[in-house]
Amino acid sequence: AQSVTQLDSHVSVSEGTPVLLRCNYSSSYSPSLFWYVQHPNKGLQLLLKYTSAATLVKGINGFEAEFKKSETSFHLTKPSAHMSDAAEYFCVVSDHPRFGAGTRLTVKP
């Protein structure tokens, strides 16, 4: 069975500082992995996806994530946080899509 674990339920950063949202996965085969963002009372938007091509994946709005098989991780990063990045972020694994618990990102001015 596949699953994901988001290691932080809440991350708070200051505007302009780096963002790190952590996700570990469990899969018996090479998974597809995704990060989605959900703004309050809104639907889900795909940030980026890993599908066994390049291990460093670039997404929208300056986000990127690196697939590390040895660490079974797919952490989401952004060099400089913006106020508009404040939202809920979900890590999702593969074809029977199961969501991580989510990480709420707060950006302080």
Add this chain to the structure above:
Amino acid sequence: GAVVSQHPSWVICKSGTSVKIECRSLDFQATTMFWYRQFPKQSLMLMATSNEGSKATYEQGVEKDKFLINHASLTLSTLTVTSAHPEDSSFYICSANLPSGRSHEQYFGPGTRLTVT
């Protein structure tokens, strides 16, 4: 491309009544759709996998007689909440993936907020 719509976007119903939520893939055919529910400030919980032309596969703990799913065509899946109660109030989200896609990327609908009074 790959747009998924849901209707209605919000609905209020009285306890004991049934509510139907539609999920449509607008510009592609979806053999498989997924239904989720999301409580406030919580993650999405997969309820069931809807397969065109066959019975839905429900996740453990989800009452199939309570949440009726019909995937009658390649572009439409419906979720009917039967005999709704206040505890069924939630945000319901559907998704679909491209049938030929290898990446299993999900395209999500905007969600339906159900309030049962």
